[in-house]
Amino acid sequence: MLNGEMKLARPLRWGMVGGGQTSQVGYKHRIGALRDNGAFELVCGAFDVDAERCTEFGTRIGVQAERCYGDFHRMLAEEAKRPDGVEVVSVATPNFTHYEITKACLEAGLHVICEKPLFFTVAECEEIEQLAASKNLIVGVTYGYSGHQMLMQMKAMIEQGKIGDVRMVDLQYTHGFNAADGDHLSEAQAWRVNPKTSGSTFVLGDLATHTFYMAHRILPNLHIEKLMCDRQSLVPAHAPLEDNAHVLFHYNNGAVGRLWTSSVDAGNMDAQRIRIVGSKASLQWSAAYPDDLHYQVQGEPNQHLHRGMPYLDEQALEYERMGALHTEGLGDSWANVYLSIALAIDAANRGAKDELEAVQYPDVKAGKEGVRWLENCVRSSESGSAWVAYQ
Ligand code: NAI
Structure with a gap:
């Protein structure tokens, strides 16, 4: 259980690129990084494309004016x-800038925490992975909900054979916030549907990379062998990128999966859902009710497991903060992700290899696998939604 005790000898001096006043995700980074006493200390930032707005905003969140910079190079x-x-x-800027900023930070000898989708291509990810390794630097990726304790509970129960053999993986990350988009898109929406700034996908990268990684955290031994992807722009203003996609996939153990991702699922507020079906039972978790895990054994009444209860596995209790009955959620999960990355950075700085290997966090490999997933989805959809061997 976490209670604010310092885990590092001193806070890591932390800066942000992006995540400014108008950013959708910046506050989540600060909530995550600053939640735990002594993990990170925000010392500087190039928070905005607009230099004046950067200083105005940076000073209002407590950064000295002289350390609010007009651009990240400076x-x-x-x-x-x-x-x-x-x-x-931390890099919290639109997708097309991630690679350049991450590379520059690593070359300057700094650890990086980057937004998803990490980069545009697997080749870029491999180059950055090698650069980081050669400099003993960490690259973390902010799959924000992946630090939630109930996902660790799912992992533990599956490892303990509680659902039998895994047969089906059913994933969903959909919302309807773009269902009514006309031709006039907001700044944050416009870059998401432009291949030059978003990459080769919209919702597959924007939403589904999260769920894809979360499923991998729960089922680390399952690997996709082939997939097919059907994607479309149901709102013409989003073309040529998809605002809706269905992906079917086969795993190495014979299990099958499906993922639906959409930003035009009008009215849906239960955005992210993970259901793992085994030969004896199923587990189901939803981001809208993250403290609850449904355990459904065939032929028995359903069980409803609650976050923070002592009957949970120690993997799920390790990052507990509030205790049962007191709701946690996305902010706490971001704090778990940031804390795990801080522990990885600290272990790397001290050359503590065993400790580093023991920390579970979304690393550069996780970022690379997210990009690989996108490349395979695009290859399938561009071949008439044919099944393709996973590469
Ligand atoms: P946004 O468009 O709302 O905000 C972008 C921010 O970056 C703004 O403050 C802008 O001024 C700043 N910026 C842009 N270029 C910059 C540069 N070269 N230097 C310094 N600042 C710059 O975008 P949003 O939604 O915040 O997304 C940013 C990134 O975060 C994207 O990669 C997106 O995929 C990801 N994201 C991740 C989420 C998560 O849950 N992990 C949630 C939302 C977005």
Whole structure:
């Protein structure tokens, strides 16, 4: 259980690129990083494309004006001159900038925590993976809900044989916020549907990479062998990128899966759902009710497991904060992701290899696998939604 005790000898000096006043995701990063006493300390930022807005906003969230920078190149150059310069940088900017900013930070000797989808291509991910390894630097990826304790409970129960052999994996990440989009798109929406700024996908990268990684955290031994992807732009203004997609896939153990992702699922507020069906029982979790896990044994009454209860596995209790009955949610899950990345950075800095290997966090490989998933989905959809061997 976590109770605010310091896990690191001192906080990591942390900066942000992006995540400014108008950003959708910036506050989630700060909630996650600053939740646990002494893991991170926000010292600088190039928070915005607009330099004036960057300083105005940065000072209002407590950063010294001289450490609010008009662009990230200047931030890296100026911070390198300081004895108390930044050590780790979060990248919370539109997708097309992730690779360039991450590479520049690593070259400057800084750890990186980057948004998803990590980059545009697996080749870019491999290059960055090698660069980070050569400099003993960590690259974490903010799959925000992947730190939720009840996902760790699902993993533990499956490992303990509680559902039998895994047969089906049913994933969903859909919402309806773009169902009514006309031709006029907001700034954040416009870059998401432009291949130059979003990459080769919209909702598959924007939403489904989260669920894909969460399923992998629960089922680390299952690997996709082939898939087929059917995707379309149901709202013409989103073309050429998809606002809706269905993906079918086969795993190496004979299990089958399906994933539906959409931003035009009008009215749906139960966005993310993970159901794992085994030969004896099923487990189901929903992001809308994250503290609850449904355990359904064939022929028996359903069981409803609650977050924070002592009957849960220690993997699920390790990152508990509030205790049962007191709801947690997305902010706490982000804090778990950030804390695990802080522990990885600290272990890497101390050269503690065994400790580093023991930390479970979304790393550069997880980012790469998300991009690989996108490349395979695109290859299938561009072949008339044919089944393709997973590469
Ligand atoms: P947004 O368009 O709402 O905000 C982007 C922010 O980055 C703005 O503050 C903008 O001024 C700033 N920015 C853009 N280019 C910059 C540059 N070169 N230097 C400094 N600042 C720059 O975008 P949003 O929705 O916040 O998404 C950003 C990233 O986060 C995307 O990669 C997106 O996929 C990801 N995201 C992740 C979520 C998660 O749950 N992990 C949720 C929402 C977005």
